């Protein structure tokens with residue numbers, strides 16, 4: 001936090017001081033400490049260097065855990081005035097959603113300050129109240145946590161009641177989202193839950209990341225809290241808990257086995273060019289096949305044996321250089337082979353499965369199999385067999401042709417793209433083309449080009465592309481998608497199906 005403040009003695013400036021705690025109350029306390037020490041002969045610089053290392057008392061804004069996603073505070077506050085000041089200070093300092101769990105302290109206090117309690121949690125975005133901590137008092141009829149929760153809710157603040165601390169722990173864990181600041185308030189044993197949640201997070205992040213690093217070869221990369229907006233062409237999306245780029249098939253199968261044993265969900269991602277990842281990111285493990293060893297392209301006669309991580313444009317270039325036609329359409333699709341197989345990506349009248357002979361894949365339990373193209377269940381912009389399998393690679397077939405002719409047709413495709421598609425960040429076509437007419441045309445005919453939500457807008461160049469002006473969130477994109485769908489349905493009676501995959505939380 002590093003809150004700086006000046007202290008003056010009458011007309012004389014004593015100096016500038018910094019503390020690690022936040023909120024006016026803490027600054028006011030620190031000023032008293034400065035005054036006291038100064039009166040007792042300490043120099044301003046001595047006081048300043050002592051203050052800056054003071055983290056305050058335990059259970060007063062005590063930060064038990066902090067990483068890129070969560071901050072957990074334990075605070076003794078149990079009086080409405082303290083609670084209001086603490087929440088305001090934390091909200092001002094931390095931003096994010098404020099998730100609060102409160103344990104009332106003593107029946108007598110709960111009874112006498114009931115109406116003050118009903119308005120002191122205004123800063124909270126989510127609030128739970130648990131049962132009263134008696135502190136050796138005898139219960140008072142009709143004074144309990146449930147009544148307090150109801151009173152706060154009636155005053156307009158949505159509040160839930162958790163009858164026990166175990167239930168409170170469970171509810172808070174279920175509700176937590178990345179960027180949340182979670183504050184446990186109360187002078188009773190609620191501190192146990194605060195420590196439990198902090199320990200859960202500590203264990204979770206350290207142990208899995210460390211275990212992956214131990215079981216995988218040194219060329220495989222493991223990232224923690226990796227921002228996915230930097231890994232998608234649309235430039236939106238929150239973090240992945242863990243992101244792994246395996247450097248071999250055996251490492252990939254290790255990852256799958258670990259996830260299965262530990263019950264961790266995983267998601268497989270290519271170049272992120274057909275994804276809208278929600279702002280909360282993806283829980284569990286995101287696996288990205290992009291290591292060079294998973295992206296090879298090998299020519300064998302008229303066949304190209306390609307790994308799933310191979311970029312489509314590199315495959316198109318390799319085919320061209322080998323004098324093979326039929327793969328030119330891959331040139332401008334910014335994905336890799338794995339994503340193109342899953343999506344049966346296509347352009348200029350061709351689709352991926354037109355050129356696929358066989359697909360190698362790994363099942364979720366780490367087994368490797370190879371199937372003929374016809375058995376993969378490929379349809380327009382989807383391949384059902386890959387919904388729950390991981391493509392490792394495919395054998396693609398081209399037809400012999402003059403490399404110069406192939407080059408010319410690739411150049412022609414490239415020009416057609418650059419003149420019809422926007423250059424801003426996008427995920428390509430947002431909607432599948434319905435039978436009636438291309439989705440972009442329908443959007444255009446409904447007058448929706450340029451329509452926007454936040455930083456997301458329908459491209460003025462192409463009605464089926466949504467572009468990000470650099471400030472869009474996934475929520476903007478999803479709202480825009482829903483609004484466009486609704487308007488097209490109202491105006492033309494056509495229900496557009498999204499082509500992009502919306503994932504995460």
Ligand SMILES: Cc1cc2nc3c(=O)[nH]c(=O)nc-3n(C[C@H](O)[C@H](O)[C@H](O)COP(=O)(O)OP(=O)(O)OC[C@H]3O[C@@H](n4cnc5c(N)ncnc54)[C@H](O)[C@@H]3O)c2cc1C
Pocket residue numbers: 233267268269270271272273274275289308332333334335336337338339340341342343344345346347386389390391392426427428429501
């Ligand atoms: C500017 C632009 C132009 C585009 N033009 C076209 C176009 O002309 N035609 C077209 O069809 N698309 C187009 N797209 C969309 C996109 O490029 C394609 O759908 C591409 O095939 C997605 O590949 P990817 O590697 O980016 O996959 P991702 O977007 O990362 O993933 C897409 C899906 O594939 C799955 N997946 C990824 N890898 C694997 C794997 N190894 N095994 C199993 N499943 C996997 C993911 O789980 C996800 O469900 C365009 C996108 C952009 C941004």
